[in-house]
Amino acid sequence: MYRIYDCLATQHDIVLVLVAIAIGLGGIHTAFNLYARACMGRLQQRFAWLFLTGVVTGGGIWATHFIAMLAYDPVLPVGYEPVLTATSLVIAIGATMFGFSIASVAGPHLLLSRLVGGLVVGLGISAMHFTGMMAMSVPGVISWHMDIVIAAILMGAVFGMISLWLAGPARTPKQKLLGKVNLTIAVATMHFSAMGALIVTPDPTVPVPAQLISQQYLAIGVAIVAALLIAIGFVTALVDRQMRAHINNRMHILGDSAIEALVLTQNGRIIDVNESFLRLTGTKQHDVIDQDFLARWLPETPLAFQQGNLNYVETSLRLENQKELPVEVIRREIPADDIADDTTIFGLRDLRERYAAEKHIRFLAEHDSLTKLLNRTTFNDRLSEALQESDETGVPTTVMCVDFDHFKELNDSFGHIAGDHALRELGERLGKLISDELTIARVGGDEFVVLLHHQNRTNPNSIKTHTQEVAQKILDCIALPIFINQENRAKLSASIGVAHYPQDGADAESILFHADLAMYRVKQSGGNDVVFYSSEMDEEYRFKRQLASNLRVALENEQLELYYQPQCHADDKEIQSFEALLRWKDAELGQVPPGRFIPIAEETGLIIPLGEWVLRTACFEAAGWDKPLGIGVNLSAVQLQKHELPEVVAAILEESGLDPKRLELEVTETALIHNPARSMKILSDIKKLGVRIAMDDFGTGYSSLATLQNFPVDRIKIDQSFVTKLVGNAQAGAIVRAVINLSRDLALDVIAEGVETDEQANFLTDHDCRAVQGYMFGHPRPISDYAHIVHPQTPAPETAPEPAKSGKKPANRHSGIETV
Structure with missing residues (x-):
């Protein structure tokens, strides 16, 4: 380690070292911008961008190496063999291009491809370095400390692997920064460690070839190559970025104008979302980028939708705190083009309003609009289900027909608005009686029907008692005064007819009919009572018919x-x-x-x-x-x-x-x-x-x-x-x-x-x-x-029928037509 430090401190021109590092940073910075672009688009476009990435990266690293070589002072005159110098440039370009190409391959072994690609780049840097060192010619003997050489190669390889692993597809600034820093470390540590391993022993007898490139010419050449490559790469990346930014800006405007939430993914991970999605989920854009969209937001989607075999699904969007939001999702695959890679776009629409509207429509279809109780159609469906259940369990089912007494007089006295108000209030009261065993519906006018489940009751006396209790609750509920206006309260009563299944009928129609017959019997008796159906009522009805x-x-x-x-x-x-x-x-x-x-x-x-x-x-x-x-x-x-x-x-x-x-x-x-x-x-x-x-x-x-x-x-x-x-x-x-x-x-x-x-x-x-x-x-x-x-001229009959000794006029009080 000391030898490396001594070599850098005493045998290098620090200014040129800093210049070399700056050139390396410029080349690597441009290289990762080009690499990010190479990770998307069609295959032929990827090859072009990967080639340019390799040229800029290899050229930048090569320039960094030779400027750092110029900063090295071996105390002896130095020259560079042209073929090996050019070969080192080719190695640098080829290795980096090949390494970045491997790292850009997407698939099931994504991590492995990035690590292998980083290894190739790291080893390529070492190969370029030692090839360039072989191009150096001095009047002396060059030897190496092999332990330092091996360490330098390993450090270059390791940091190269770390660089492309952390960089990933280099789409975010963080990924690019991590890649640039680690690749710069790979170049610097490998080069200066290897220079510390160099031993130059002067020997005047060693011949120096005449066709060497002097340090002055090499400096000019390296500067020109470095400047051209970095400039080409930078300008190309800048133009492409501006074009992509323009296209992305237009797409963002278009996407943010959409009412539906839009999510763009590549390889299943989010690369962009519109404002509607952020509003829908209550998140920020930087929080959702690079998330696994289906796993994080739509975990309940069917496998066929996840695999792309199904393009539409209604599911739940998973929000924070495990809350779920009903959404419909449309999936569309966007093939790769010159700008972007294969992309999947998901369109999401909030279904809460639609579900609420459908629920309201179902409610209107199933319920009476005035009383909010079930309507006739829904009641008939419930009755059919109840009779089927009764057949399976053997527990009877009871139907009651309820009709308000003298309701027409209320309408005639106070108007139909008051009648509707009374029905609404009565509907609200009856609705409070509804339970798992009791269903109430309005089937028209002031007519209501009740479906009573007896659950585990099978004893006839228990069923009758239960029915009477429920019927009395209904009568008591209806008997409460109804507010009409400040001066008037209406007090109604009801007639209730009761029929049991299967005792009083074999199907829904006969049960309802017989309960209705019993209700009319109550009406004829003055109302405000409960009557159970009997077969005599049916006989009387048939006679009337x-x-x-x-x-x-x-x-x-x-x-x-x-x-x-x-x-x-x-x-x-x-x-x-x-x-x-x-x-x-x-x-x-x-x-x-x-x-x-x-x-x-x-x-x-x-x-x-x-x-x-x-x-x-x-x-x-x-x-x-x-x-x-x-x-x-x-x-x-x-x-x-x-x-x-x-x-x-x-x-x-x-x-x-x-x-x-x-x-x-x-x-x-x-x-x-x-x-x-x-x-x-x-x-x-x-x-x-x-x-x-x-x-x-x-x-x-x-x-x-x-x-x-x-x-x-x-x-x-x-x-x-x-x-x-x-x-x-x-x-x-x-x-x-x-x-x-x-x-x-x-x-x-x-x-x-x-x-x-x-x-x-x-x-x-x-x-x-x-x-x-x-x-x-x-x-x-x-x-x-x-x-x-x-006709007075007509003679009177000689005999006439005897008048009755007694007789009462049986007048019909229900009709104006005399019934004598």
Whole structure:
């Protein structure tokens, strides 16, 4: 070590040593810039850049060596043999070019290729050095300390290997700096260590060839070669860098303008990203460069995508703290060109908004938009799954149909906005009851369905108890008052029908149908209750369906008929008018009471054509009477809600030619309160035609006094329920007297229904009720039995059917069509 130091300190010109090091640094600096460029692009371009790298690196090292040789003073005159000097330059260029070429090879043995390439460069430096030393000629004998020679060669080889290992592809400033520093150390340590091993023994007898290159000429030549090579390499690298920077800048602008995140990789490692990727991941560019992109950011991608056999995938982007972000990734391979090596570009798009939109769309498709509960389609799917599970486990499944009582009245009273508000609030309440065993859905209007899983319950009593408990929770939930406005709160109730699978049905359709039947049974009983399905309900439904079908056929085939009941003057029993009453005798079922088929007609909508047929038939019949008696026709609640009713009445009067004053339309208080405003408008329009309006069943409905005040009524009919109790019931008598007095004070006509005895007739006559109707004065009969009344010239029948000794008028309170 001392010998090396002594040689450097005493036998070298320090200025020239520093110049040599500076030239070496310049050449090596330019060389690594060229090497970085040689590591990318197409194969033919790589060869060109590697050749230039070898020329600049070898020439720079050769120049460094010979300038350092010029700095060495052996005390003897020195000359240089031209062929060996040129050979040393060729060795330097060839070795460095070959070494850098090996190091630039990418593949599975990347580290090995860099180490081998560095070894070749290190050994090439040694070969160039000793070849150059062989070119030196002095009048003396040259010998070596072989231990120092070996150490010098080893140091050059080791630092050469370290240089290309740390430099890698020389893409980052850090990689380039490490490569330059270690290669400079390799050149310097190898050269000056080897010079320390040199021993020159003067010997005048040693001949010196005449064709030697003097130190002056060598200095000029070395300076020219070094300057040209370094300048060529520097200018070439500078031009290429500027061109690449321009292209990269344009690509960066283009990439940063993209909404999608873009990542460029080579050999799986990131070489560039755009701003969208940095924003998406919350990172800085220097943090992600040279990372293994798929392993670090997309570890869950399938193998086919990683190998390039699949170009699209939806996966998760791994962020910091193990957070994951849903993304879609597109992979595109970019072949090598004159500028860059084979590159893979990944385009990433954040899927959070799309997933949220898809989730919202699925929610809208599966849920009711008003209540946020499940809709009919989704419920049916859940029901099918539940029935399949029930088949597998043997545990029954329960379905409930829930319908709010009098919900239409809430809409009519406060408007549909209030109704929607009520449904929203009820939906929110019911939604809080939903659990793993309870599913609730809205299937339309104010109709809801419930699916109840009994889990491990198999005992029938336990299942029934569980069902009743759940149903009661639903009833209690619905019964809470609902805020409508500052002045009003609505309190609803519900009717719940229950059916069990498989006990009450073999499939989803039958279970729902039977639960619906049970719910309608609750409705018919007044609501606010729970009813379990039974087979009798199905029989009743089938009977109603048959009845509705037969009634439709009877209407189409004119198999219906009207009976007429007299309405008489109380004093002389003279008939003043008739009330038309519908009768139906079915070929299969026999005589069907109106109280049986009228409600079914209202449920099925047949009441509209049926009521029009009754009105038309009665008007045409009355128009043909010789005696202009009045004719009374009942209107149902459904008819009274049809805006076109006044036009229908007017058309029938015109077609039949009946004087409007002879027609009296009877309506019930119950029919009027469904929609008071609409009823008022319709009755007012009918009244303008000259038709009389009678209030039927007065006293049995709602707010009778308000009804008389607000509606255009001409006559009041005292309900038979009061007339029947006249004898022996002081309260009934008081009510009848009050109604008669009220009618007189309001200048309204009054008629009592259901008069059957002399005591009843006498009471009414004594209290100034001048019109009566009942079995005492005549039964409902075909008009032919009253032909002598309506056609006075027709003789009276010799015999007439005996009037019933007693009988009550079974009026149908659900319909305006009389059911006597």
